[in-house]
Amino acid sequence: MEFPAASAHRGLVPWLGLLLAESLSVPTLLASNTTVTENEDAVVMTCHTNSMYTKWLFNSEILLFGERIKLSDDHKTVTIDPVRREDAGNYQSPVSMPTLLASNTTVTENEDAVVMTCYTNASNTQWLFNAKSLRFTERIKLSDDHQTLTIDPVRREDAGIYLCKVSNPFSTFVSAPVELDVKY
Incomplete structure (x- = not known):
């Protein structure tokens, strides 16, 4: 430096x-694929940042995790499997x-x-x-x-x-x- x-x-x-x-680096979100077939494909999204705290938003709301939408232990990767129509939208990691x-x-x-x-x-x-x-x-x-x-x-x-x-x-x-x- x-x-x-x-x-x-x-x-x-x-x-x-x-x-x-x-x-702190500016977070970069990368998705494994952005064109998927409903109920067949999975999407893996990763937030690349050196921040210790990573939150996820979906269409400006806190992303809810469950059976199909899972969060990695380090909170930097979200997996949606299988993808559904209602999963289409804007994913973000806030400041x-x-x-x-x-x-x-x-x-x-x-x-x-x-x-x-x-x-x-x-x-x-x-x-x-x-x-x-x-x-x-x-x-x-x-x-x-x-x-x-x-x-x-x-x-x-x-x-x-x-x-x-x-x-x-x-x-x-x-x-x-x-x-x-x-x-x-």
């Missing part, structure tokens, strides 16, 4: 020794809990930069500062994918609690807080 860069004149921002967690990590949590005003990354499989990421939506400025910037926040240079008013909130149409989760301490 490369270190995230702050501004060019500051060089690289080192990560704290806390960065031992693997980032999981985000992890927020910072390059440093104690910084010096007007000397240091901080980079925070929200590791998530969600497509919608919102940043909170002291329980309110974070305002972006020329110093406080967001990456194109909305998962990396850079504050450069840090000022005393940047001290406080940062969170990332992720969501999709089915669920919303908030990261554990990261407290930024600014020395001056």
